[in-house]
Amino acid sequence: xxxxxxxxxxxxxxxxxxxxxxxxxxxxxxxxxxxxxxxxxxxxxxxxxxxxxxxxxxxxxxxxxxxxxxxxxxxxxxxxxxxxxxxxxxxxxxxxxxxxxxxxxxxxxxxxxxxxxxxxxxxxxxxxxxxxxxxxxxxxxxxxxxxxxxxxxxxxxxxxxxxxxxxxxxxxxxxxxxxxxxxxxxxxxxxxxxxxxxxxxxxxxxxxxxxxxxxxxxxxxxxxxxxxxxxxxxxxxxxxxxxxxxxxxxxxxxxxxxxxxxxxxxxxxxxxxxxxxxxxxxxxxxxxxxxxxxxxxxxxxxxxxxxxxxxxxxxxxxxxxxxxxxxxxxxxxxxxxxxxxxxxxxxxxxxxxxxxxxxxxxxxxxxxxxxxxxxxxxxxxxxx
Numbered sequence: 001x002x003x004x005x006x007x008x009x010x011x012x013x014x015x016x017x018x019x020x021x022x023x024x025x026x027x028x029x030x031x032x033x034x035x036x037x038x039x040x041x042x043x044x045x046x047x048x049x050x051x052x053x054x055x056x057x058x059x060x061x062x063x064x065x066x067x068x069x070x071x072x073x074x075x076x077x078x079x080x081x082x083x084x085x086x087x088x089x090x091x092x093x094x095x096x097x098x099x100x101x102x103x104x105x106x107x108x109x110x111x112x113x114x115x116x117x118x119x120x121x122x123x124x125x126x127x128x129x130x131x132x133x134x135x136x137x138x139x140x141x142x143x144x145x146x147x148x149x150x151x152x153x154x155x156x157x158x159x160x161x162x163x164x165x166x167x168x169x170x171x172x173x174x175x176x177x178x179x180x181x182x183x184x185x186x187x188x189x190x191x192x193x194x195x196x197x198x199x200x201x202x203x204x205x206x207x208x209x210x211x212x213x214x215x216x217x218x219x220x221x222x223x224x225x226x227x228x229x230x231x232x233x234x235x236x237x238x239x240x241x242x243x244x245x246x247x248x249x250x251x252x253x254x255x256x257x258x259x260x261x262x263x264x265x266x267x268x269x270x271x272x273x274x275x276x277x278x279x280x281x282x283x284x285x286x287x288x289x290x291x292x293x294x295x296x297x298x299x300x301x302x303x304x305x306x307x308x309x310x311x312x313x314x315x316x317x318x319x320x321x322x323x324x325x326x327x328x329x330x331x332x333x334x335x336x337x338x339x340x341x342x343x344x345x346x347x348x349x350x351x352x353x354x355x356x357x358x359x360x361x362x363x364x365x366x367x368x369x370x371x372x373x374x375x376x377x378x379x380x381x382x383x384x
Contacts, residue, residue, distance in 0.1 A: 001072055002080035002087040003060065008184040008235075009086065010177075011059040011107060014100045020049050028057035028177060031103065033096055036068035043073050050076060054085045057177075061085070062099075066092025117142045121200040124255060125207065131253045139252050143196050148211035151221055152246035152258040155186060155206045155228060156266050159240045178236065182206060185235055189227045193220065207259055212248060221245060225278045242269050245280040264291050271381040286375060290382055299379055306376035309359050321359070324352045326377050329370060 012029030018038045026032075032053060039045045046069075053061055061080075063069055072089055080087040090099060120138060123129060136146065144150075157163070157178070164174050179201050186208060190197045195210040214220040225243045232241050244266030246258035261281040268287050269279045281288070293299045310322050324342060328349070331337040339349045353364065362369045 001063075001089050002077040003083065003085040004081075006060070006084035006086045008181075008188045009059040010180045010184055011103070013107065014103045016096060016100065020045070020052065023049075023052050023056060026053075026056045026058055027173065029059055031059045031062060033062045033064065033090075033100065034069075035064040035066065035092075035096070040068055041070075043075050046073060046076055047079055050079055050083070050085060050087070054083045059086070060088065062088045062090050064090045064092055064094075064096055117198065118200045121198065121207070122202065124252075125200070125259050126202075136252055139198075143198050144209075144252060145211060146250075146252070148213055149217075149248050149250050150209050150255070150258075151212040151217070151248055152255065152262050153208045153210075153221075153225065153228075154244040154246070154259065154262040154266055155182065155208060156242045156244065157182065157204045157239060158242055159238075160204045163239050178239065179206065181236060182232060182239075182241075185231050186228055189224060189231060192227075193224055195224075205263075207262075209255065209259075217248065221280075222278070229277055241277065242266055243278045244269065245278065245282075247281055264288075267382075271384075287378060287382075290375075290378055294382060300383075302372075303376050303379040303383065306372055307360075307380065310356065313359050321352060321356050322377075322380075324349070325356055325373060328353060328364075329374050329377065333364060333370065 010029050011031045013031070014033060015026070015030040016033045017023075018034055018036075020039070034049075036046075039049065050061065063072055065071055072087060076087060079085075090096075120142065124135070124139075129135065136144075140146070160175070160178065164178065183199065183201065183206055186199065186206060187197060190208075190210055195212075198209045200207050210224075212220060225245065228243065229241050232239060244262035244264070246260075246262035246265070249255060249258045264287070265279040265281045265284055268284045269277070290299065307322065310325065314320060314322055324338075327341050328335075328338045331341060335346050335349055335353075339346045342349065344352075356362075357364060360373075362373075364370060
């Protein structure tokens with residue numbers, strides 16, 4: 001009837017409410033049913049009701065059209081469309097109690113299925129599991145198709161804690177509501193690409209698995225990721241999202257590896273300051289090796305032997321030569337570009353580079369040494 005763009009709102013329960021005075025008792029997510037027995041044809045009161053329900057973040061309004069409200073007023077339709085607030089009509093012949101029971105039953109069954117799927121997926125991803133025919137059959141029950149190739153995404157809510165804290169008093173209900181809203185946006189986008197997802201919420205992340213049999217897999221995955229970020233930015237203002245993309249997989253036993261790789265891609269985004277909001281594991285380069293050696297004493301030794309003198313100098317003299325070195329190498333040793341990035345004069349940068357060469361006893365014309373410094377800087381980011 002109206003508010004089609006708000007159909008991704010989550011319905012948590014059905015509530016029959018004729019008296020607008022009970023609005024303050026709503027928590028959000030309810031689907032409200034009315035016959036209009038108290039409001040009747042008072043359009044101004046109905047408009048006020050729709051505004052207030054939208055402010056309370058309810059899922060939508062169902063009008064049981066009949067003797068009290070013969071048809072939804074056009075003013076209500078216009079307002080609902082402007083607010084993206086779903087409004088439906090229910091024929092008066094349909095008993096509200098029957099309608100309510102059907103919706104509540106569907107909500108309950110959906111919740112049980114979701115909890116079961118998430119419990120199963122957490123077991124697979126975060127525990128050591130022996131893969132068996134029983135595991136495979138259960139995965140197929142939740143939508144896994146062994147004939148398809150899959151891709152894994154980890155959608156990370158960067159600022160979930162501060163987002164909840166600034167938008168409303170922190171509570172589990174607010175956190176859950178935000179995560180569910182993000183989930184619904186992801187599912188809606190995946191449906192648009194005709195992708196059936198298997199997903200699970202974990203801490204500040206939503207892990208998503210979907211079939212990817214497209215000819216241009218890379219293009220499709222990038223487009224899906226970009227759409228997720230774009231849609232969440234539009235629907236949930238100020239919530240910042242990053243996405244890590246894992247490797248493609250076919251056998252269910254490779255799911256865990258793909259998810260862990262997506263998480264590593266996210267970590268690279270974080271340690272490099274998130275200049276981009278999407279990172280593919282296939283693009284993280286030498287970090288792939290460094291993650292494998294992360295707990296190695298040899299890696300720690302290389303870091304200290306390569307950059308130790310410069311780190312000590314910075315601490316002793318309150319300078320930032322390590323950062324200068326990092327920017328200089330990142331800008332391919334281009335003095336002009338690096339100076340602009342550091343907001344300093346080119347001659348100042350020349351002096352710093354000469355000072356770094358003296359401290360580290362190196363020559364930046366030696367590409368092998370630059371490579372060593374680049375790797376050591378990346379090790380430092382992983383350490384910190």
